[in-house]
Amino acid sequence: MRVLVTGSAGFIGFHLSRRLLAEGHAVTGFDGFSDYYDVGLKRARHDVLAQEARFEAVEGRLETPGLLHDLLGRVRPEIVVHCAAQAGVRYSLANPAAFADSNLAGSFALLEAVRAHPVRHLLLASTSSAYGGNTHLPFRETDRAVTPLSFYAATKLAMEGMAHSYSHLHGIPTTAFRFFTVYGPWGRPDMALFLFTRKILSGEPIEVFGDGAPERDFTYVDDLIEAVRRLLDVPPPGAGPVGPEDTLSPAAPYRLVNIGGGRPVRLDAMIAALEAALGRRAERLFRPLPPGDVARTEASTDLLRRLVGTVPETPIAVGIPAFVDWYRAFYGV
Known part of the structure; x- marks a missing residue:
């Protein structure tokens, strides 16, 4: 094509x-x-x-x-x-x-x-x-x-x-x-996972919104x-x-x-998975949820499966270490 x-x-x-x-x-x-x-x-x-x-x-x-x-x-x-x-x-x-x-x-x-x-x-x-x-x-x-x-x-x-x-x-x-x-690998620097990785590796505190309770359908x-x-x-x-x-x-x-994956993950659970992949603890600064953000996202994937069948759903326990491996290799840290 x-x-x-x-x-x-x-x-x-x-x-x-x-x-x-x-x-x-x-x-x-x-x-x-x-x-x-x-x-x-x-x-x-x-x-x-x-x-x-x-x-x-x-x-x-x-x-x-x-x-x-x-x-x-x-x-x-x-x-x-x-x-x-x-x-x-x-x-x-x-x-x-x-x-x-x-x-x-x-x-x-x-x-x-x-x-x-x-x-x-x-x-x-x-x-x-x-x-x-x-x-x-x-x-x-x-x-x-x-x-x-x-x-x-x-x-x-x-x-x-x-x-x-x-x-x-x-x-x-x-x-x-x-x-x-x-x-995932080659991700956007403005996204939480990328920002958190950079700050944890450089010893800076991370800003955690909504006390870590917001949930996202990480894909x-x-x-x-x-x-x-x-x-x-x-x-x-x-x-x-x-x-x-x-x-x-x-x-x-x-x-x-x-x-989407259809399996929301709390922000604090994502941070814990990132800490495990990095082998470092994060210093947290808690902030209120900013305007425009929502407390939870979760996708219904019924239509997607009807159209194209079952799509792989990589858990964050696998996806976050893959991102960290790419980040360390790309930035040499």
């Missing part, structure tokens, strides 16, 4: 691109190399991908007029996976304009490009933050998601809505997936990539709804799917 992956220097886009290249597919990786976090890490990810002759790197901003339109016209991908976005719940409090530019204007530019140059399947990375103030657990794709608690979540919900309208108007087979706290990156890879081959509408939990739209070839 010819696949365009936006955000290919990002955590998830990198892992997906590497998986596709390993299978022999041609991948065009598009990334803007924003300085939200260490650009050197992003360059290192792209350097790994560039070792494959079937990888083409394209640098640019999503929202640049005409750039994605011209790129799709030249590459003619069969599949587009849109992972590029401005991420970070807390960062959206400080710099909401970055989210409007990338997640709203940038996603609109991509939809316009796909409208002009149709693809077999468009896949969009969304977030569990879209469930917002919903207190019904586990989060099911059929739950109403109308109470975003951060501007980041609001922009992702808007992206889902824009994509549905384009799917309806232009017949674009589209799958949006909501990720749940992805972690190991290899498990998530396996799910995304299988979903590439299941464009909607297919043969129609696969069960009562299906979100297949009655008005468009559009579907929304959770990708």
